Amino acid sequence: xxxxxxxxxxxxxxxxxxxxxxxxxxxxxxxxxxxxxxxxxxxxxxxxxxxxxxxxxxxxxxxxxxxxxxxxxxxxxxxxxxxxxxxxxxxxxxxxxxxxxxxxxxxxxxxxxxxxxxxxxxxxxxxxxxxxxxxxxxxxxxxxxxxxxxxxxxxxxxxxxxxxxxxxxxxxxxxxxxxxxxxxxxxxxxxxxxxxxxxxxxxxxxxxxxxxxxxxxxxxxxxxxxxxxxxxxxxxxxxxxxxxxxxxxxxxxxxxxxxxxxxxxxxxxxxxxxxxxxxxxxxxxxxxxxxxxxxxxxxxxxxxxxxxxxxxxxxxxxxxxxxxxxxxxxxxxxxxxxxxxxxxxxxxxxxxxxxxxxxxxxxxxxxxxxxxxxxxxxxxxxxxxxxxxxxxxxxxxxxxxxxxxxxxxxxxxxxxxxxxxxxxxxxxxxxxxxxxxxxxxxxxxxxxxxxxxxxxxxxxxxxxxxxxxxxxxxxxxxxxxxxxxxxxxxxxxxxxxxx
Numbered sequence: 001x002x003x004x005x006x007x008x009x010x011x012x013x014x015x016x017x018x019x020x021x022x023x024x025x026x027x028x029x030x031x032x033x034x035x036x037x038x039x040x041x042x043x044x045x046x047x048x049x050x051x052x053x054x055x056x057x058x059x060x061x062x063x064x065x066x067x068x069x070x071x072x073x074x075x076x077x078x079x080x081x082x083x084x085x086x087x088x089x090x091x092x093x094x095x096x097x098x099x100x101x102x103x104x105x106x107x108x109x110x111x112x113x114x115x116x117x118x119x120x121x122x123x124x125x126x127x128x129x130x131x132x133x134x135x136x137x138x139x140x141x142x143x144x145x146x147x148x149x150x151x152x153x154x155x156x157x158x159x160x161x162x163x164x165x166x167x168x169x170x171x172x173x174x175x176x177x178x179x180x181x182x183x184x185x186x187x188x189x190x191x192x193x194x195x196x197x198x199x200x201x202x203x204x205x206x207x208x209x210x211x212x213x214x215x216x217x218x219x220x221x222x223x224x225x226x227x228x229x230x231x232x233x234x235x236x237x238x239x240x241x242x243x244x245x246x247x248x249x250x251x252x253x254x255x256x257x258x259x260x261x262x263x264x265x266x267x268x269x270x271x272x273x274x275x276x277x278x279x280x281x282x283x284x285x286x287x288x289x290x291x292x293x294x295x296x297x298x299x300x301x302x303x304x305x306x307x308x309x310x311x312x313x314x315x316x317x318x319x320x321x322x323x324x325x326x327x328x329x330x331x332x333x334x335x336x337x338x339x340x341x342x343x344x345x346x347x348x349x350x351x352x353x354x355x356x357x358x359x360x361x362x363x364x365x366x367x368x369x370x371x372x373x374x375x376x377x378x379x380x381x382x383x384x385x386x387x388x389x390x391x392x393x394x395x396x397x398x399x400x401x402x403x404x405x406x407x408x409x410x411x412x413x414x415x416x417x418x419x420x421x422x423x424x425x426x427x428x429x430x431x432x433x434x435x436x437x438x439x440x441x442x443x444x445x446x447x448x449x450x451x452x453x454x455x456x457x458x459x460x461x462x463x464x465x466x467x468x469x470x471x472x473x474x475x476x477x478x479x480x481x482x483x484x485x486x487x488x489x490x491x492x493x494x495x496x497x498x499x
Contacts, residue, residue, distance in 0.1 A: 004031050004035070006038055006208065007041055008023055008069075011046060012044050013046055013049040013054060015054075015261075016058045018244070024040075024065075028068075029301045037070045039072065040059075041083075045188075062261075064261075064265060067294075071206075084198050088191065091187070105135050105142075106155075107134040107155045107185070158226060159181075159226070160179070164178055164221075164225060168238050169239035169303065170241070181222045181226075211237070211238050213239075217240060245311060249312070252313050258466050269318065273325050352370055372444045378444065378445025380442070382474065392475045393476075396475045398424070400483070405424055412457065443467050
């Protein structure tokens with residue numbers, strides 16, 4: 001490989017994550033600084049959770065940030081298709097090659113056997129992993145099971161001893177003993193590949209030269225290096241970037257920080273600010289300047305200036321940076337145009353008019369009714385919920401229950417939202433109006449405004465979920481133990497059909 005080619009390969013299974021933008025940014029900047037290409041590939045082999053809506057949201061969010069690709073599912077390219085669900089035949093071919101060369105084997109173990117195995121390993125304090133039960137089945141036994149149509153997966157063979165040495169561009173040599181590496185499933189029972197096989201095959205066929213990804217993937221790199229060796233391919237160069245962190249140094253998560261790119265867009269964060277902010281995560285300009293554009297970052301980028309310390313995603317710093325851009329990099333006319341582009345436009349306002357038309361006697365009545373649509377999080381406190389005559393603990397549990405329901409919703413419509421909240425009321429054996437009351441305050445910031453169902457539909461999933469999390473925090477927050485116990489209760493009730 002003579003040309004630098006990097007890629008981002010998100011899974012379309014939820015809201016577009018700022019972590020995806022962070023990794024995409026450094027792949028973009030590294031490739032462009034070397035005169036190379038940045039590629040976008042969609043890893044949608046999880047057919048249960050992958051949705052076209054999520055894929056489109058990822059594409060839209062990265063484009064909004066100006067992180068553009070030269071090849072991808074929306075624009076094509078010489079190495080397509082760029083969506084893994086469209087490449088099934090390719091993976092089947094390479095899976096068969098591994099089986100024929102004895103680098104992989106058919107595994108017929110049931111999920112019950114695997115659950116029992118993991119529990120026994122956990123109780124014994126052993127490493128959790130597959131025990132090789134099906135690895136040494138005779139060819140006759142395998143053929144008979146396949147002929148009988150027994151459900152199976154394809155697992156890879158891994159060395160039983162020795163050490164895998166990962167040559168990391170940022171970290172030097174990283175050593176992992178092969179005994180710590182599981183016999184990874186490569187092809188699932190539905191005939192689709194797992195990430196490990198698909199990513200190796202795709203990266204090779206698409207001539208990816210460098211894989212820049214989060215450090216959480218280090219432990220799985222030996223599996224991929226083994227596959228490169230089995231196929232006789234030259235592996236790409238790996239660079240594992242430090243994970244984004246909450247202010248308490250824990251891994252960035254939506255329980256402690258909003259993580260959706262769309263959320264920050266709806267909050268009024270400027271795209272160039274979010275790019276600037278993410279660029280500061282683990283990297284600095286040579287002159288130490290904190291404010292820089294994407295083009296300036298490309299021009300000055302040197303991967304040797306990257307830090308491996310855990311970069312903190314500090315919302316206060318992000319807001320400070322956004323304010324600096326607003327004050328120092330806009331004329332009043334430019335700022336007005338930003339507001340129009342954001343939400344002060346006819347398209348958005350037209351959707352709001354039916355909500356206030358029956359409630360307003362004068363034009364002056366309209367703005368207070370709609371103000372919460374143009375806010376970040378409403379200015380609420382514990383006192384905002386006082387008239388509900390319900391303990392904070394119960395209110396938090398209720399809001400968390402609603403949050404979990406809405407996090408699972410893929411089609412964001414008023415009818416769907418209503419169905420979820422109604423289901424929560426039935427599951428918790430509460431009146432619908434009692435469930436709606438704290439939601440109303442969390443979303444609108446008051447006890448009286450426009451229809452909360454309409455409001456949530458228009459605010460969208462990211463802002464709605466963000467405001468529910470904010471309200472839970474305002475009420476005191478649920479600790480880890482309480483949250484786990486509540487989650488078990490929630491999952492059990494939903495598992496038994498209480499939906």
